[in-house]
Amino acid sequence: GAGVSQTPSNKVTEKGKYVELRCDPISGHTALYWYRQSLGQGPEFLIYFQGTGAADDSGLPNDRFFAVRPEGSVSTLKIQRTQQEDSAVYLCASSLVHVGTGEETQYFGPGTRLLVL
Amino acid sequence: AQKVTQAQTEISVVEKEDVTLDCVYETRDTTYYLFWYKQPPSGELVFLIRRNSFDEQNEISGRYSWNFQKSTSSFNFTITASQVVDSAVYFCALGRRPNTGNQFYFGTGTSLTVIP
Numbered sequence: 001g002a003g004v005s006q007t008p009s010n011k012v013t014e015k016g017k018y019v020e021l022r023c024d025p026i027s028g029h030t031a032l033y034w035y036r037q038s039l040g041q042g043p044e045f046l047i048y049f050q051g052t053g054a055a056d057d058s059g060l061p062n063d064r065f066f067a068v069r070p071e072g073s074v075s076t077l078k079i080q081r082t083q084q085e086d087s088a089v090y091l092c093a094s095s096l097v098h099v100g101t102g103e104e105t106q107y108f109g110p111g112t113r114l115l116v117l
Numbered sequence: 118a119q120k121v122t123q124a125q126t127e128i129s130v131v132e133k134e135d136v137t138l139d140c141v142y143e144t145r146d147t148t149y150y151l152f153w154y155k156q157p158p159s160g161e162l163v164f165l166i167r168r169n170s171f172d173e174q175n176e177i178s179g180r181y182s183w184n185f186q187k188s189t190s191s192f193n194f195t196i197t198a199s200q201v202v203d204s205a206v207y208f209c210a211l212g213r214r215p216n217t218g219n220q221f222y223f224g225t226g227t228s229l230t231v232i233p
Contacts, residue, residue: 033221042210042226045221045222111160
C-alpha cells in the first residue's frame with residue numbers, strides 16, 4: 001500500500017526485555033515522527049527525524065528509548081529494559097515538508113500496540 | 118508553551134443531528150498550523166484538515182466544516198447530518214514551523230458516538 005506501515009501490529013513482552021518497533025514511511029517523505037498514545041489520551045511526541053538524523057528527540061521519556069533511521073527511510077524505535085509503564089500504542093507518522101514554507105501534514109500508520117507484562 | 122484543549126470528552130448524538138467539536142489552542146508562535154484527525158475504532162489516525170495560522174477562511178468539505186477564529190484561539194469542527202460512520206475519536210492538533218520545532222501537540226480527543 002501507499003500509506004505508513006508499522007510492524008508488528010501487536011507486541012507482548014515481559015518486563016526487562018528489549019523490543020524493536022519498525023516504521024515504513026510513505027515513499028519520498030523526508031520527515032518521520034514517533035508518538036506514544038496511552039489509553040484515552042492524544043498522541044504524545046517522542047522523536048522527529050528529518051532525513052537520517054534525529055532533529056528533535058526531546059520527547060523521549062528516558063534513556064531506555066532510542067530510535068534510528070539509518071538510510072532516511074525506515075525507522076526503528078528501540079526500547080531497552082521495558083517497564084509496565086511503557087505499555088501503549090506507538091504511532092509513526094511521515095510527512096513531506098515544503099522546502100519554502102515549511103508546511104507539512106503528517107500521515108499516520110496503524111500503530112504498534114505494546115504490552116509489557 | 119503549546120497546548121491544545123478539547124474540553125468535550127464524549128459526545129453522543131442521534132443520527133442526522135449536527136454536532137460541533139470544540140478545540141482551543143495556546144501558542145506564542147505567530148505562524149503555526151492546526152489540524153483535525155479522526156481515529157476510528159480501528160485505531161489509525163486519519164487526516165481531515167490542515168489550516169495555516171494566516172488563513173482564517175472557514176472551510177467546508179461535504180458534511181464537514183471548520184471554523185477558525187484567531188481572536189478566540191479556536192478551531193472548531195462541525196459535522197452536519199451526522200452518520201453512524203462518523204463515530205470515532207477526533208483529535209485537534211497544533212503544529213509548529215520547522216524553525217521553532219516540528220512537534221505536533223495533540224488534544225486529548227473527543228469521542229463521538231452517533232446513535233442510529
